[in-house]
Amino acid sequence: MSHPPRFPSVAEAELTAFLATRFGVRGTLKDLGSQQDRNYRVRTDAGDRVLKIANPATDTAVLGAQDAAVDHLAGVLPDVRLPRARPGADGAAVQWLAADGVELACRLLDFVPGEPIMDSRYLAPRVVARLGELAGRVAAGLAGFERAGLQAAAPDPTRMWDLRNAPAVIEALAPHLSDQALARRILRAARDAYALVEPYADALPTQIVHGDVTDNNVVCETAPDGRPVPVGVIDFGDLGPGWTVAELAVTCTSVLHHHGAGPASVLPAVRAFDGVRPLGDEEVAVLWPLVVLRSAVMVVSGQYDTLLDPDNRYATAALDRERAMFEAAVSVPAQVMTALFRQGLARSAARPGDAGRPLATPASENGRPAGFPTASRLLPALPAEVHVLDLSAGSDDLHTGRWLDPGIERSLAVQALAAGRTAVRTRHGEFRLTRASVAGAGVAETCALGVELYLTEPLEVHAPWAGTVTRTPDGTLTLSTGDGVDLILDGVGVGVGVGAGIGVAVDAEEPPVPVEAGQSLGRVAEDDGVYVLGVQLRALPGARPPRFATPELADGWLSLCPDPGALLGEVSREPLEEGRGGTWSAAAEAELLERRAHFFATVQEHYFEEPPRIERGWRHHLVDTRGRVYLDMLNNVTVLGHGHPALSDAVHRQWRRLNTNSRFHYASVVELSERLARSLPDGLDTVFLVNSGSEAVDLALRLAWATTGRRDVVAVEEAYHGWTYASDAVSTSIADNPGALASRPPWVHTVAAPNSYRGRHRGAEARRYGPEAAERIAELAARGTPPAAFLCEPFYGNAGGMPLPDGYLEQVYAATRAVGGLCLADEVQVGYGRLGTHFWGFEQQGVVPDVVTVAKAMGNGHPLGAVITRREIAEAYRSQGYFFSSAGGSPVSSVVGLAVLDALRDEELQANARDVGGHLKNRLHELAHRHGLIGAVHGSGLYLGVEFVRDRTTLEPATEETAAICERLRELGVIMQPTSDRQCVLKIKPPLCLTRDGADGFVAALDDVLTHGW
Known part of the structure; x- marks a missing residue:
């Protein structure tokens, strides 16, 4: 494979003169870089253009084909920005420039506005999807394009970027790499990849393809959220015949060097491409091997370019990106990615025996791979009933952070055996909470690709089918038939009952030993008093699969590591409650979200575009059903943290004793009321217990109305106080209710949000908010509508958690009391020590309100709130009747409130x-x-x-x-x-x-x- 010749040097002044003479264009030039051609942005008064100088090896007919393809796509994709060619002085698109004795073909193209995204920044899934969609649209748009000289039948060996030529390109260029260890890795990876492509090569659809719809050749606009939006395609220099699926493979490869990208990051592009131009099963089968080949070509070509042209900064700068793509492409077996694509596209897997069967998921019949002789049981003496451990996020055995204990899986198994079980097993395909981690932001390998069996005695292990056995130095025993599925066992000891010739490898894997179905392989070895056997099936030639997979790759690995449970005999699988434990399923998760949307009022929104299913919390962490641990920086309700053991125990004890309502007499409601009152300044000594912050604010307003005999209330703008009629009426946040300001009842009056950062008065001028609010209150009184109350969060929460200006509440409270109103402090979000410096937010302002409302933190998520006020204010409510809240002061709620106060104190x-x-x-x-x-x-x-x-x-x-x-x-x-x-x-x-x-x-x-x- 010959590489394109070195590009002759052309001075910028010469190019400027050439543009003026041949294209009638005058402007300034900027080198845009290129690996093979030369590209310059030309800035002119009439707009920008691109001068494209073709590599001397490029056939002129190919340049004409590129221009024709752009014109064709402009007709079928009118919304896509494309680089159409401008004619020169003689009407021809191609103009010739002599340089160093070489005639260079030059074209002037429309500059396509937008920016490429090749800078390795993170690409969101929706951006990756748009790349895939654009590649699919280009492929579909070119499907009917024909051009003389671009036959799509046989590959032209001179076209190095045609993936049909990839093996030859890699074999030719790899020997030139200075890093020969890397060269050997690339050659090995490329040969393995092409072995997976070759069975399908003749069946793959072929057409004219762009060949380079990548992050470097797709231009983007910036969306309002700052993300790039692909809007155009440039650089048709690699246009030519090729496999249609290669268009997608090239796009996917370009994603892999971006920050945070991994193999699974390309899935949105694959789905989007398939939605525009459906992929055939054979195309799905070769997609990832082609990604490997594309990345390998890029590495060897880039390295070779720098050898030929050390001054080519474009090629040199690309080396790290190209290496990153290759490393990502080979970081997971191609068969795993193919299985993942099949799952993501809802395609059935091929069966063993089909072309390219290593990519397939094996079928099974009665616990044995299809096509194998009838299997005997792996452990004939295994008891009929085997206890199944639940190690998922829903497990009741993993409360209070037990899932973080080292060796917890073994501990639970030993506990079950000690309770009389003779055998305990784990579950295949389960996302184990026990494998999750709270350290760092990495994604843990939580999905079990095999099972472990715990026994009280050393049962004998038998070959379930005939084959050959090898044992590696670490003791792993593999039973293989040489085709289809291998059985991998850990924990089979040697000694009594060991099949002839199956010994222990010391320095290297032993030669394969033939065994018959039913032949003894040894006994389960003892591990500190317990006998443990690891069992895994592998439908993947070569290296052993990992024991666990990350969630994003789990579907692919599970397709190649079938459930070995049936080899253990008829296992009694203990049923689990719906939605708890068990193996995770994308279909089940999607179905649950659909049920939520169907039965749950949609105005009760969920967080995130694709919400994780959260089923467990521990301290400041949340855990989803795939064992992903999240740092919870949001949950102000759970002030103590999630899964608090003392709170859980207190609630459990009280539920077993009594739960009723506060009209009955019991100690906990008295103790909680006392504790609350004593946490506040003297005079705030009377407590109402309610079930939410909304109810607390609503009651506080009713107390003010009853005490003053007035209705009008002054509230602060941009504030949220609740969902009941009264609390919603005084909520002025348009984020929670876009019509809040327009829909306020006439008895609600507002004062400016005391936002010292972006409000009417900023910085030092924020001191003006207090006097202005006081003046507003005085004006209302002068008009004959003195307010019954002024309501405010003592620390401005809805604006993002900022302090009120110094002295603000002192001034406004004084003005309110001067006209006979009450001062209400909404501590629902800020109270209970969250500020750190003060237990109550109003303390930071040096004031004492007349009424305090609290909730959220008070119950750590349990429905509990309170209103604390002076006795005379509380007694005034009798004019309105009586007050009662079923859940607010119940025994369980009161115990919750006490437990929270205890924990706040004891845990500081x-x-x-x-x-x-x-x-x-x-x-x-x-x-x-x-x-x-x-x-x-x-x-x-x-x-x-x-x-x-x-x-x-x-x-x-x-x-x-x-x-x-x-x-x-x-x-x-x-x-x-x-x-x-x-x-x-x-x-x-x-x-x-x-x-x-x-x-x-x-x-x-x-x-x-x-x-x-x-």
């Missing part, structure tokens, strides 16, 4: 909020110095907000970017959502048990997103 969570929150805020300020999108960091303790702006001067809110950032944070394992009326503030209100490591993990994830994109 307020001090933790102060210390960890201070550390977190300092780290966030450090980020703000490096990332211009951060306009401000608000808050105190663990009541923080990071506000994103597009411009630090105009403070234009980065609303769409914030939503996209939250989606990306979820992908990195952090739960976060936007807040504020502009939805441009990260709502940072985690459980108060957050650790410094957790805070640092959040900062690292946010830094990753802001650095590498979302």
Whole structure:
């Protein structure tokens, strides 16, 4: 395979003169770089163009074909931006330039506006999908294109980017690599990949393809959320005949070097391509092997280009990207990716014996691979009933963080054996919580690709079918037939009952030993008093599969590692409650989401575009059904953290004793009321117990109305207080209700949001909010509508967690009381030590309200709230009748409230909020110095907000970017959502048990997103 000749050097002045003479264009040039051709952006007064100088080896007829293909696509894809050719002075598109004795073919093309995305920044799934869709549209658009000289039948050996020539290109160029160890790896990978392509090669559809619809040749616009949107295709230099599926393979390969990308990252592109131009089964079978071949060609070609042309900065700069693509492409067996594609496209797998059978999932009959002789049981003496461990996120045995204990799987098995079980087994395909990790943002390998069997005695293991046996130095025993499925066993000892010739390999794998079906292979070996056997099936030639797979690759691995359970005989599988435990299924998860949408009112929205199914929490972590652990930086309701053992125990004890309502007399409701009153300043000594923050605010307003005999209320703009009639009426946040301001009843009056960052008065001028609010209250009284109450969060929560201006509440409370009104402090979000410096938010302002409302943290997620006020105010409610809340003061609710107060005190969570929150805020300020999108960091303790702006001067809110950032944070394992009326503030209100490591993990994830994109 000959490589294109070295490009002759052409001076910029010569190019400028050439453009003026041949194309009548005058302008400035910018070298755009290229691996084979030369491309220059030409800036002119009439607009930009691109001067494209073809490599001397390029046939002129091919250039004409490229221009014709662009014109053809412009007709069938009118919404796609394309580089159409401009005629020269003589009317021809191709003009000739002599350089160093070489005639160079030059064309002037339309400059396609937009930016390529080859800079390795992160590509969101929707962006990857758009790339795949665009590749599919180009392939479909070119399907009917024909051009003389571009026959699609036989590959032209001079076209190095035609993947039909990939093996020859790699074999020719790899020997020239300076790193011969890398060259050998590439050759081995390429040969293995082509072996998977070859059985299908003649059946693959062929047509004219663009050949390079990649991140470098797709131009994008920037969407409002900051993500790139593919809108055009450039550089038709690789146009020619080829396999249609190669168009997709090239696109997928280009995704792999982007930040955070892995093999599964290409799935959105594959689905999108298939939606435009459906893939045949044979095309699905060869797609990933072609990705391997494409990446290998790029590495050897790039390395060779730098040898020929060391000054080619474009080729040199691409080396790391090309190497990254190759490493990602070979990081997982091609068969696994093919199985993953089949699953993702809902295609049936091929059966053993079909062409390319290594890509297939084996069928099974009665626990044996199809086509094998009748299998005997692996352990004939295994008891009929085997206890099945539940190690999933729904397991009742893994509460209070037990899933993090080292050796918990073995401990649970030993516990079951000690309870009288004779055999215990794990489940194949289960996403094990026991394999999850809370350390870092990485995704753990949680999906079990085999099973473990725990026994009380050393049962004898028999070959379930005839074949050959090998034993590796680590003791792994593999029974193979040489075709189809292999059986892999761990924990088979040698000695009594061992088949003849099956010994222990010391330094290397032993030669295969033939065995008959039913022949003894040895006994299950003892492991510290327990006998443990690992069993795995492998429908994949070569190296042993991992024992566990990451969630994103699980479907692919499971297709190649079938369930070996039937080889153990008729296993009694203990039923599990629906939705708990068991093996995870994408179909089941989708069906559950559909049921939610069908029966659950859709205005009760869920977080995230594709919400993970969360079934477990522990401290400041949440866990989904695939064993993915998330850092919970959002849940201000669970102030103690998730799964708190003392709270759980207290509730359990009380439920077994009694749960009724507070009209009955019992100790816990008295004790909780006392504890609440004693946490507040003198005078706030009377407690109402309710079931939510909305009910608490509603009751506080009713108390003010009853006490004053008035109706009017003053509320702060951009605030949220609840969903009941009264609490909703005083909620002015348009984020929660877009019509909030227009739909307020006439008895609600507002004062300006005291937002010192982006409000009417900023910085030092924020001191004006207090006097203006006081003046507003005085004006209402002068008009004959003195307010019954002023309602405000003592720390401005809805805006993103920022303090009120110094003295604000002192001034407004004084004005309210001067006209006979009550001062209501909504502590539903900020109370209970979240600020770190103070237990109650109003303490930070140095005031004492007349009525305090609290909820959320008070019950750690249990429906519990309270209103605390003075005795005379509480007694005034009798004019309205009586008050009663069924759940608010129940025995269980009261015990919950007491347990929360105990934990806050005993675990010093307020001090933790102060210390960890201070550390977190300092780290966030450090980020703000490096990332211009951060306009401000608000808050105190663990009541923080990071506000994103597009411009630090105009403070234009980065609303769409914030939503996209939250989606990306979820992908990195952090739960976060936007807040504020502009939805441009990260709502940072985690459980108060957050650790410094957790805070640092959040900062690292946010830094990753802001650095590498979302």
